[in-house]
Amino acid sequence: MLWIHSDSFHRPSLLLLFSFIHLCFQLESILLEMQDPKIGVKGTEQKLNISTIPHVIAGNDIIAWISNKMKTSTEEAQAFGTMLVAYGYIYPLQNHKKLVMCNDSSLYRFQTPYFWPTQKWVPDDSDYGIFTLLLHAVCLCFKQAHYNHLHEWLNHKWDFIVMQATEQYKAGKERKKPDRVVFDCQERAYWMVNRPPVSLSNSNMFYQQAIMRSKVKSSVSLGALVKYITTYKNHDPFLASCLPSNPWQTDHDAYWTLNMRRVEVPTKMRVERWSFSLFELLSDLRGRDDFKIFLKKEFSGENLAFWEAAEELKWGTASSMSTKAETIFKTFLAPGAPRWINIDGRTMGLTVKGLEHPHRYVLEAAQTHVFMLMKKDTFFRYLKSPTYKDIQKKALNPEQHNFSPANLEQNALNRSPGIHPIILWQQEEEEKAKVAAASAPVDVKAMMSKIDRKK
Amino acid sequence: KYLSTFIKTLKYMRSPPTPEMATQEVPLNETLAHLKTESETLKSKLEEERAKLHDVELHQVAEKVEGLGQFVMKTRRTLKGHGNKVLCMDWCKDKRRIVSSSQDGKVIVWDAFTTNKEHAVTMPCTWVMACAYAPSGCAVACGGLDNKCSVYPLSLDKNENLAAKKKSVAMHTNYLSACSFTNSDMQILTSSGDGTCALWDVESGQLLQSFHGHAADVLCLDLAPSETGNTFVSGGCDKKANVWDMRSGQCIQSFETHESDINSVRYYPSGDAFASGSDDATCRLYDLRADREVAIYSKDSIIFGVSSVDFSLSGRLLFGGYNDYTINVWDVLKGTRVSILFGHENRVSTLRVSPDGTAFCTGSWDHTLRIWA
Numbered sequence: 015m016l017w018i019h020s021d022s023f024h025r026p027s028l029l030l031l032f033s034f035i036h037l038c039f040q041l042e043s044i045l046l047e048m049q050d051p052k053i054g055v056k057g058t059e060q061k062l063n064i065s066t067i068p069h070v071i072a073g074n075d076i077i078a079w080i081s082n083k084m085k086t087s088t089e090e091a092q093a094f095g096t097m098l099v100a101y102g103y104i105y106p107l108q109n110h111k112k113l114v115m116c117n118d119s120s121l122y123r124f125q126t127p128y129f130w131p132t133q134k135w136v137p138d139d140s141d142y143g144i145f146t147l148l149l150h151a152v153c154l155c156f157k158q159a160h161y162n163h164l165h166e167w168l169n170h171k172w173d174f175i176v177m178q179a180t181e182q183y184k185a186g187k188e189r190k191k192p193d194r195v196v197f198d199c200q201e202r203a204y205w206m207v208n209r210p211p212v213s214l215s216n217s218n219m220f221y222q223q224a225i226m227r228s229k230v231k232s233s234v235s236l237g238a239l240v241k242y243i244t245t246y247k248n249h250d251p252f253l254a255s256c257l258p259s260n261p262w263q264t265d266h267d268a269y270w271t272l273n274m275r276r277v278e279v280p281t282k283m284r285v286e287r288w289s290f291s292l293f294e295l296l297s298d299l300r301g302r303d304d305f306k307i308f309l310k311k312e313f314s315g316e317n318l319a320f321w322e323a324a325e326e327l328k329w330g331t332a333s334s335m336s337t338k339a340e341t342i343f344k345t346f347l348a349p350g351a352p353r354w355i356n357i358d359g360r361t362m363g364l365t366v367k368g369l370e371h372p373h374r375y376v377l378e379a380a381q382t383h384v385f386m387l388m389k390k391d392t393f394f395r396y397l398k399s400p401t402y403k404d405i406q407k408k409a410l411n412p413e414q415h416n417f418s419p420a421n422l423e424q425n426a427l428n429r430s431p432g433i434h435p436i437i438l439w440q441q442e443e444e445e446k447a448k449v450a451a452a453s454a455p456v457d458v459k460a461m462m463s464k465i466d467r468k469k
Numbered sequence: 470k471y472l473s474t475f476i477k478t479l480k481y482m483r484s485p486p487t488p489e490m491a492t493q494e495v496p497l498n499e500t501l502a503h504l505k506t507e508s509e510t511l512k513s514k515l516e517e518e519r520a521k522l523h524d525v526e527l528h529q530v531a532e533k534v535e536g537l538g539q540f541v542m543k544t545r546r547t548l549k550g551h552g553n554k555v556l557c558m559d560w561c562k563d564k565r566r567i568v569s570s571s572q573d574g575k576v577i578v579w580d581a582f583t584t585n586k587e588h589a590v591t592m593p594c595t596w597v598m599a600c601a602y603a604p605s606g607c608a609v610a611c612g613g614l615d616n617k618c619s620v621y622p623l624s625l626d627k628n629e630n631l632a633a634k635k636k637s638v639a640m641h642t643n644y645l646s647a648c649s650f651t652n653s654d655m656q657i658l659t660s661s662g663d664g665t666c667a668l669w670d671v672e673s674g675q676l677l678q679s680f681h682g683h684a685a686d687v688l689c690l691d692l693a694p695s696e697t698g699n700t701f702v703s704g705g706c707d708k709k710a711n712v713w714d715m716r717s718g719q720c721i722q723s724f725e726t727h728e729s730d731i732n733s734v735r736y737y738p739s740g741d742a743f744a745s746g747s748d749d750a751t752c753r754l755y756d757l758r759a760d761r762e763v764a765i766y767s768k769d770s771i772i773f774g775v776s777s778v779d780f781s782l783s784g785r786l787l788f789g790g791y792n793d794y795t796i797n798v799w800d801v802l803k804g805t806r807v808s809i810l811f812g813h814e815n816r817v818s819t820l821r822v823s824p825d826g827t828a829f830c831t832g833s834w835d836h837t838l839r840i841w842a
Binding site: 215217218220221222224225227229230231232233234235236237238239240242243244245246247249250251252253256260261262263267269270273292293296325328329330331332333374375378385429430431432434435436437438439 | 504507508511512514515518519522523524525526527530531534537540542545546561562563564565566580582583585605606607623624625651652653655656670671672673675677695696716720721722723737738739741742756757758759760761763781782783784785786801802825826827828840842
């Protein structure tokens with residue numbers, strides 16, 4: 015069986031698959047009945063310009079037939095009919111872009127089995143999620159008769175294959191205009207329903223873009239990968255020892271306590287890591303704090319403050335977007351703003367314009383510009399600064415732990431629970447609020463206009 | 470009665486195109502054949518361009534690099550508590566807590582260091598295939614056969630019923646295969662069996678961006694660790710690994726060299742490359758700047774699929790969890806296997822390195838999780 019070729023967990027059981035196929039072929043048997051010349055939906059010929067399209071059916075006739083056959087209300091029948099259209103079993107002749115069944119004289123045709131969705135999903139195992147729903151159906155169908163239905167299905171399938179072959183043979187042999195039109199309608203309808211999200215023309219565009227995309231020589235990019243590994247080699251606990259020890263190996267969590275968020279004195283390894291890139295420095299909040307000390311001394315903290323505010327905007331809730339954007343504009347971008355950032359005119363123009371309709375990426379250009387400024391200039395000055403040299407000197411270099419087997423046993427019994435992340439997060443939020451309150455510059459202009467408005 | 474079953478059934482099949490999709494213009498005058506030949510020409514042109522810049526192989530560059538010593542990696546903790554197959558796990562930023570989910574619908578938060586179970590939630594569905602810890606450490610997200618991704622805020626009160634505060638965020642039309650928070654607790658990125666990935670606003674449940682391009686189930690995703698943080702990679706049953714721009718929803722790079730489903734993708738720590746693990750029993754490394762596959766990690770003796778991959782902190786080691794119950798450790802540069810680890814009694818379904826790289830955790834169908842260091 016195609017679908018049981020591998021042991022992966024998401025392959026459904028044979029039984030579930032059978033019941034699913036069983037239900038699907040019941041659907042196809044309904045369609046067969048609908049097309050029966052005696053008991054099916056009444057079809058007519060439809061003139062289309064100079065050609066005549068055979069076997070055309072009206073929407074209201076289909077819905078009436080379904081309603082009668084299945085003993086349902088008109089709404090249910092219409093919903094069922096819409097599903098048949100959406101999945102490509104029936105296609106509309108007029109307004110072919112809207113895949114719904116209308117309860118009026120709109121015209122439809124049955125899709126040739128060649129184009130039925132079931133033709134391509136029998137070997138596909140992607141729809142197993144359905145099977146949980148069908149568990150109910152399975153309980154009902156779990157009888158010996160189940161296998162007899164399957165046999166019946168095989169006979170139906172043969173009819174379909176013959177019908178399909180006949181249509182294609184006719185179309186091929188005669189190439190009569192009406193058949194050609196019909197085939198085109200069918201094919202178009204098929205692609206309407208089954209077009210993959212990235213159509214062939216879209217994927218060709220993708221290839222063109224990929225060809226034009228700037229690429230780097232292998233020697234350069236692979237060289238960069240190697241460089242990264244070499245830089246971080248001593249910091250990788252699997253390649254070099256953690257100092258004082260790896261908590262998982264010795265059951266002693268000193269390594270974590272020494273590297274907490276708000277330590278007074280960081281470790282030498284941690285301080286060294288800040289020098290690897292601006293990204294590392296900013297990602298470690300303790301490092302960011304140290305960077306802020308340096309920036310304060312240089313009176314150039316607004317770039318980092320802007321970068322932080324832009325991050326808050328990007329990763330914040332959708333509902334907070336406009337308020338944040340407004341505050342950022344007032345604080346950093348407006349002419350005469352208290353923490354005005356010095357970016358080039360073009361970026362400033364684009365950003366201010368974008369802020370008229372703020373979205374989470376509206377500050378992208380400005381943020382990148384500011385980040386680049388910090389990366390190329392401020393960061394290197396920081397690494398040469400007394401602030402950094404100072405912290406390098408002060409940084410701790412813990413001794414390697416040397417536990418005896420008895421010590422290790424003790425450690426295992428006394429594993430420290432540490433501080434819960436929720437508590438740490440609450441502390442962090444409190445600190446942030448304190449800092450924000452302390453450093454908020456008095457916006458004289460805003461205060462004045464507020465007073466003006468109140469008057 | 471079977472009418473409603475039918476409607477339900479059809480709804481869960483590949484979801485029908487929305488009216489918006491149907492209104493795209495079909496290029497009627499371009500026959501499919503013409504587009505197909507153009508596609509083939511473009512594909513070979515792309516390969517040509519890629520080949521022009523390919524001046525050196527990874528193992529050549531690796532020749533100058535020191536070899537690795539012997540490794541002693543052992544199971545340091547075994548976490549027992551799940552009653553069924555463990556399907557997914559994720560680390561908390563505190564480097565010691567983890568969240569894990571299993572086939573029986575249970576999601577457990579552990580302090581892996583002490584092995585204490587801190588929270589347990591029972592999901593209303595089975596096969597919870599995805600779970601993630603929020604960056605703040607204050608919530609977890611999970612989902613699976615319910616087609617949703619739900620967020621559970623955690624509490625310091627051990628007796629609190631977490632299910633009461635559950636928040637449904639993502640809604641897909643097929644199973645949820647993976648989920649991840651972005652840089653904050655406010656957004657979740659999901660991938661699904663419905664062939665799409667999506668970015669959601671947690672507070673409102675609003676869909677912020679959807680990503681279409683996979684031709685089959687998407688099984689995994691990983692967010693780029695870059696300073697811009699705007700891209701992610703996904704892998705699917707269509708054997709493709711796609712790199713996406715989160716802002717525009719566009720697929721910016723695509724790689725199709727695997728021979729079977731891609732079960733796991735993980736970025737190299739610098740963000741300039743990523744690794745993938747597949748049912749074809751290989752792990753591969755893709756260089757994003759050179760836009761090509763640069764290494765294949767495989768052995769004749771390894772015939773079972775890879776379920777999960779992750780890098781060590783420096784990127785030198787690639788850990789792979791396999792369906793033959795083992796973990797293979799690869800030297801990323803030299804392409805050789807440096808270690809094979811035994812211990813699990815059934816297939817390894819998930820593997821993640823801790824945030825500070827001091828250990829990695831594996832989850833298995835043998836109902837346990839193991840911490841290795």
